[in-house]
Amino acid sequence: MASERGTIKEGDVHPMAVYALGYIIDLGPEVLFRWLGALSSCAIEGNELADICGETLRRIIYKERVSDRYVLGLAWYLRSQIKDDNTVESWDNFYRS
Secondary structure (H helix, E strand, C coil): CCCCCCCCCCCCCCHHHHHHHHHHHHCCHHHHHHHHHHHHHHHHCCCHHHHHHHHHHHHHHCCCCCCHHHHHHHHHHHHHHECCCCCECCHHHHHHC
16 A cells, blocks of 8 residues: 555654664764763653653664654754764753753
């Protein structure tokens, strides 16, 4: 059965998810593990966004299956937080969010 125009066939990956995953991986292991620690710390305090993003990042790092929408969400979140030089404006502010 053909998919409706402008929709993704069930089981297919969103085309931008490939680029989103590339963006995340290109941040490098040092940055990714720092984010994993920060997100895990916030998740323990009940931050739902940190819980979802942290688990998504953990799955990416350990090469486990991840839904494309979670990859897109994580990439969008990281892109909104990371400056061009791969630093965060203030880690103190991050922990308060």
